[in-house]
Amino acid sequence: MSEALWALGRGTGVISLILITVSVVLGILTRSGRPAFGMPRFAVTLVHRNASLLGSVFVLVHVVSLFFDPYAELRLVDFFVPFLGTAKPIWLGLGTVSLDLLVALIVTALLRRFIGHRVFRAVHWFSYAMWPIALAHSLGDGTDAGTVWFLTLAGLCTAAVLGSVGWRASRVFVEFRGTRGAEEPA
């Protein structure tokens, strides 16, 4: 039973990393107002939202399975308060920080219409903190972190996020930039 929980905890952690990377990349791409990967704009937003929600479900299974797993030595307080863990407290704590941020991101996204766009966006910017903290947790805490397949996956995720951040920072990011830019004073 504990072998099964351990395998489930590791597997769901990897799937969470993939889904949240997809969500972060699509979140950045949809901000440009352009279609992406052959999907119309509304589909990019829908896949961004659904990848986040599905990723959160996998994160939930990840923490619950490791809570019942004897190797991980998780306590309930480690779900919410970082850096108190018994095994690898720093790396586990990064996972707790990213979980706390993920909860804040999901709750404010679901309540977007009630809390208003400004609050939503202020919290949503923390995605840029949540993703690298979650990646660091997977590399520091994950027992598969030394394997070639995991390092390849982590490298691909990093390249995807850095690539989209680089594009976002570039001058041509926003759609209609040419037309809108022409209206601005020089």
Place this chain on the structure above:
Amino acid sequence: MTEKSLHIDWIACDGRGLCTELLSELLERDEWGYPRALGYGSDVPVPRQLQDAARDAVALCPRLALTLS
């Protein structure tokens, strides 16, 4: 079902183009990418068969610029 009207908040709108995809029968994009309904301004009447699409547009607008009433 009564006639519904789609209200566009021009201060919130940033012309991201989701509503013009979902409601292509109703809205087109102007030369800056903002939605435009020919003959109407901020309040666009929505025919019955487009009300589901209009609700999707309201829910998915990244700037919360749309309301349906």
